[in-house]
Amino acid sequence: MEFDRRRFLHIATGATAASAGGVLFAVGEPGAAPALAAPGGFPDYRYVGTLLTPGRLAYNPTDEIIFPCVRGVYDRLSTRLGRYYLYYAPHDAPGGICLAYGDSLEGPFTEYPGNPIVGRTWSPHYSVSHVSSPHVMWNEEHREMWLYFHGENNTTRLARSKDGIHFTYDRVVLTTAMLPRGTTETSYARVFRHDLPARGARYIMVFMRNSTANHRDIGWGWSADGRIWEFASQPLIDHADVGANNVSGPHLLKRDGRTFVVYHTDKGSGGNILITEVGADFSRRDHLGVFYDSRSAAPENGRAAAPCFGTDRGVPYMLYEAGERLSGAIAVARG
Known part of the structure; x- marks a missing residue:
């Protein structure tokens, strides 16, 4: 399906929308005509x-936090602080990977008193200005929580944990040197269990990549073990193909045998979360438009970003950044 730029721009820059029954309606316009069906058959997530x-x-060194990642641990860790672990971080120096815990995806969440659980210096492995963008994957084979995080913006690292709190450093998994010349940033990575038999891979990484052109795209890579990676030279999602200046914060989603990537645009390009169907082998590029339309009201203020997903007792949820970059909060929407 070819991306309809005019349709996207109308939605991204028009009235704030809320969803109902699989259709978007403008807030404050009762009985408005349907504008867009929920793409990909996903729930219509609504801010909670x-x-x-x-x-x-x-722990609040810079008065900003970003990039939530939530994991259910009730059936994985024998000793735990709550049913769910929510990882997040400040971005600006010094950053720091942080943890909160709770028994419901609607909250409340309690801040872990030992934050940050991973800091900007980890001797002898690294000493950087900041660490941020935590993504934790449950590795069933090793029965461990695997943490992928960046610092600096050109390097993504892996650490591993048996309890989701205390981590052991593993290795660098992605740098700008692993991508074509002119790449300046490789960060905000998320990793998922996903088979690519033709590439001998069992894991997929999606991440933000930037270049000297200073337009951010979505990159991707594949791995047999989650530690040693290969990366595509071309973007998975090019900013220009979806009518945006920058795209970032990707997340893999699957539904009814189909494979998608959702990601956000910068506020100047609408501040919404978009969706692209990539196919099980990542060969498709069907840009389906707006997945979640950010509201003009607080706390979103026209920007929703960096989504992650979970299910609580059968109910789907999306956790995400709400508000202006580096001055927002972590919010939750229910499907």
Whole structure:
């Protein structure tokens, strides 16, 4: 399916929308005509509330937090603080990988008192200005929580844990040197269990990549073990193909045998979360438009970003950044 730029721009820059019954309606316009069916057959996620705000956190070095990643641990860890572990971080120096825990995806979440659980210096492995963008994957084979995080913006690393709190450093998994010349940033990576038999791979990584052209795209790679990676030279999703200046914060989703990537645009390009069907072998590029339309009201203020997903007792949820970059909060929407 070819991306309809005019349709996207109308949605991205028009009235704020809320979803109902698989159709979007403009807020404050009762009985408005249907604008867009939910793409890919996914739930229509609706804002429920705010989970974390910097001003209420004990560890708050820069008064900003980004990039939530939530994992159910109730059936994975024998000793745990709550049913769900929510990882997040400040971005600006010094950053720091942080943890909160709770028994419901609608909250409340309690800040772990030992934050940050991973800092910007880890001797003898690295010493950088900041670490951020935590993505934790449950590795069933090793029965471990695997943490992928960046610092600096050109390097993504892996650490591993048996309890989701105390991590052991593993290795660098991605740098700009692994991509074509002119690449300046490789960060905000998320990793998922996904088979690519033709490439001998069992894991997929999606991430943000930037270049000297200073337009951010979505990159991707594949791995047999989650530690040693190969990467595509061309973007998985090019910013220009979806009518945006920058795209970032990708997440893999599957539904009814189909494979998708969702990601956000910068606020100047609408501030929404978009969706592209990539296919089981990542050979498709069907840009389906808006997955989640950010609201003009607080806390989103026209920007929703960096989504992650979970299910709580059969109910689907999306956790995400809400608000202006580096001045927002972590929010939750229910499907």
